[in-house]
Amino acid sequence: MDYDIIICFEIHAELNTESKLFCGCFTKPGAPPNSHVCPVCTGHPGTLPVLNRKAVEHCIRAGLAFNCKINRHARFARKNYFYPDLPKGYQISQYELPLCEDGEFEIEGDDGVPYPVGIKRIHLEEDAGKLVHSTKSFDESRYSLVDYNRSGVPLIEIVSDHTRNPIRSLSEAKRYLEKVRQVLQYIEASQCIIEEGQFRCDVNISLRPKGYEGYLERSEIKNMASFRAIMDALTYEIKRQAEIIESGGELTQETRLYDEEKGITIPMRGKEDAPDYRYFPEPDLVELEISQELINRIRAEMPELPRFKAERLVREYHISQTEASLLTKQRKVSDFFEQSFTYCKDSKKLASWIIKELFKLLNEHSVAIEDCPIAPKHFGRLIAMISQGQLTEPIGRIVLDEMFQTGKSPEIIIQEKDLKPIQQDDVLTQLVEEVIRENPSAIDKVRQGDTQPINFLIGQIMRKTGGKADPHKVRKLLSVKLLS
Ligand code: ZN
Numbered sequence: 001m002d003y004d005i006i007i008c009f010e011i012h013a014e015l016n017t018e019s020k021l022f023c024g025c026f027t028k029p030g031a032p033p034n035s036h037v038c039p040v041c042t043g044h045p046g047t048l049p050v051l052n053r054k055a056v057e058h059c060i061r062a063g064l065a066f067n068c069k070i071n072r073h074a075r076f077a078r079k080n081y082f083y084p085d086l087p088k089g090y091q092i093s094q095y096e097l098p099l100c101e102d103g104e105f106e107i108e109g110d111d112g113v114p115y116p117v118g119i120k121r122i123h124l125e126e127d128a129g130k131l132v133h134s135t136k137s138f139d140e141s142r143y144s145l146v147d148y149n150r151s152g153v154p155l156i157e158i159v160s161d162h163t164r165n166p167i168r169s170l171s172e173a174k175r176y177l178e179k180v181r182q183v184l185q186y187i188e189a190s191q192c193i194i195e196e197g198q199f200r201c202d203v204n205i206s207l208r209p210k211g212y213e214g215y216l217e218r219s220e221i222k223n224m225a226s227f228r229a230i231m232d233a234l235t236y237e238i239k240r241q242a243e244i245i246e247s248g249g250e251l252t253q254e255t256r257l258y259d260e261e262k263g264i265t266i267p268m269r270g271k272e273d274a275p276d277y278r279y280f281p282e283p284d285l286v287e288l289e290i291s292q293e294l295i296n297r298i299r300a301e302m303p304e305l306p307r308f309k310a311e312r313l314v315r316e317y318h319i320s321q322t323e324a325s326l327l328t329k330q331r332k333v334s335d336f337f338e339q340s341f342t343y344c345k346d347s348k349k350l351a352s353w354i355i356k357e358l359f360k361l362l363n364e365h366s367v368a369i370e371d372c373p374i375a376p377k378h379f380g381r382l383i384a385m386i387s388q389g390q391l392t393e394p395i396g397r398i399v400l401d402e403m404f405q406t407g408k409s410p411e412i413i414i415q416e417k418d419l420k421p422i423q424q425d426d427v428l429t430q431l432v433e434e435v436i437r438e439n440p441s442a443i444d445k446v447r448q449g450d451t452q453p454i455n456f457l458i459g460q461i462m463r464k465t466g467g468k469a470d471p472h473k474v475r476k477l478l479s480v481k482l483l484s
């Protein structure tokens, strides 16, 4: 049987703020457990929440980046449930009147055509604490510890639509996740560090036989952090649901957990809907009035989004689309490219050296572009020297390596390491005469019209000089000596 696949994500991203959503506690990850807590975020009776303005602005910024309508009048709601990581017994979230609604987010569809995934809503809410189990397997765990540092950290939840342009395949799901993460990083709403749990999702999936108009029951897989696990869990669910449909069984709406070790999803609880949470308007917070001025200001400050930036790089710098998309994957890389360009003007060589050489160094040393020890100014000047033939590419690589280790400028490294190219005519002429004397058979071939050995002779000179001879000059001098 052939099926349509319907996937929708609820993505939780921790926002880039100094303090929590309703109190002044720091949000820095990696702090000792329970060191950033206070009576508000641990839900002591009698405390009152005070809203973090920055978090609201980040949510609006995300709403604009996802082409949502921003609700000028928004409301917080209490979502009640009991769990040890939630000391208040409820989460302050949004239900009716979320900050952002009815958006769309363009990805490339599997058919290569741009596909605007429907975005139902983006709302603001607080994170829960974190349970740390004594062993990895929940079943075998003897005890669990709780860390409330994360309680009250601001989150946005981005909910994609399952009726309006839903995600239709695993590959679209992957592109969607990658792009959402990229855009949130671009607009600096969230760092989305997956290992820190700053980007997590619940995913809903259902199948329907081709041609069928309605919807079959969906399952929701909760709380996944790695893209790999999400893809594996979806693959498993598609197979499981198809088997149930084909064997005439009945699907039920349920929440499932993905067991990474076993590679299967397991049922967690049955039908779960809004009434179970007993949502009601949060009585401790006034309703939010968002001014048009605030929306306008956030819109005006919005950075260029990756899709537009990639198009512009192709247009302005005449680099390929592949290069542009590699350079715009991270905003800091594209900034590095444009800043370096001021010092070198050879955009093609610059792009290729960032993609081939700089990325290699960053990967090898596990350094993020933010912490790259090479200043764009220095990188640009190095590429300029290579591009103008003052430095050979192999020497350029040695200099680059040293720049990466020391953060020094290329000029200083060239001087210190004595890597200055040999360009003096008399020195080069002497070398040319030397290799001609040493390679009589190659010279005979060239004189008989075979120009192939010239490259071999240039290679010999490069070897004698440790790659420092100016290859353009050497070629010229050799040609004059041999062909005249
Ligand atoms: Zn607090």
Ligand code: MN
Binding pocket: 012, 125, 157
């Ligand atoms: Mn949520």
